[in-house]
Amino acid sequence: MYQDSSWLEDCKVSKVTAAIVNIVEKPWERVVIDGELHKHGFKLGSEKHTTEVIVHKSGSLQVTSGIEGLSVLKTTQSGFEGFIRDKYTALPETRERMLATEVSASWRYPYDSLSGIPSKPHYFNERYLDIKRSLMETFFGSPKEGVYSPSVQSTLLQMARNVLNSFPDVASIKLKMPNIHFLPVNLSSKNNQIVKFNDDVYMPTDEPHGSIEASLSRIHSKM
Numbered sequence: 001m002y003q004d005s006s007w008l009e010d011c012k013v014s015k016v017t018a019a020i021v022n023i024v025e026k027p028w029e030r031v032v033i034d035g036e037l038h039k040h041g042f043k044l045g046s047e048k049h050t051t052e053v054i055v056h057k058s059g060s061l062q063v064t065s066g067i068e069g070l071s072v073l074k075t076t077q078s079g080f081e082g083f084i085r086d087k088y089t090a091l092p093e094t095r096e097r098m099l100a101t102e103v104s105a106s107w108r109y110p111y112d113s114l115s116g117i118p119s120k121p122h123y124f125n126e127r128y129l130d131i132k133r134s135l136m137e138t139f140f141g142s143p144k145e146g147v148y149s150p151s152v153q154s155t156l157l158q159m160a161r162n163v164l165n166s167f168p169d170v171a172s173i174k175l176k177m178p179n180i181h182f183l184p185v186n187l188s189s190k191n192n193q194i195v196k197f198n199d200d201v202y203m204p205t206d207e208p209h210g211s212i213e214a215s216l217s218r219i220h221s222k223m
């Protein structure tokens, strides 16, 4: 196991100037049978833990970690209003809708050489779990009260800000959160009367959807 970039000397290919390593951790989770954690049974969860490490021959380093495919949905406490309207705007304003998205996040650590990386065991794994928890707490709010989201954009910005405020060892963060729509359905009966379900039946739609993303970094970040 190399602790520095001497592996680049050993590989004797002078044209090699850097190595890029990408790792994806699949979330195998212990199954629960009759309320009890199974001793040897696992099922594959959804979101993945990603990381990319780039080491240059000079010894310089970039470490980025992230989350892919974190699908989340809340059934209330979401709206979208006050946006600019013109003659093409068809979307009604609302203070009550369903909010669903698939969060992709990537954040850069500030370490620029191998010697700067904390030697604490499981440091990166703990930080991944802490950041995931912070993103979820900001998205959902407290279990009983929740938190109102005025738009995906606003919630995304708050999620990124909270990560930068809580974790000094995160230099920058990028979040992508497509707006996955579930539109309320009103069914027509035979004599063309609309049957109102008071917004309790929803239609999942693929298109159109908004691609909403932002990158936030500290003033001195290299991202």
Ligand SMILES: O=c1[nH]c(=O)c2[nH]c(=O)[nH]c2[nH]1
Residues within 6 Å of the ligand: 079, 080, 091, 150, 151, 152, 153, 179, 210
């Ligand atoms: O939170 C939202 N942001 C948008 O930009 C947008 N656009 C849209 O049609 N619905 C929404 N919702």
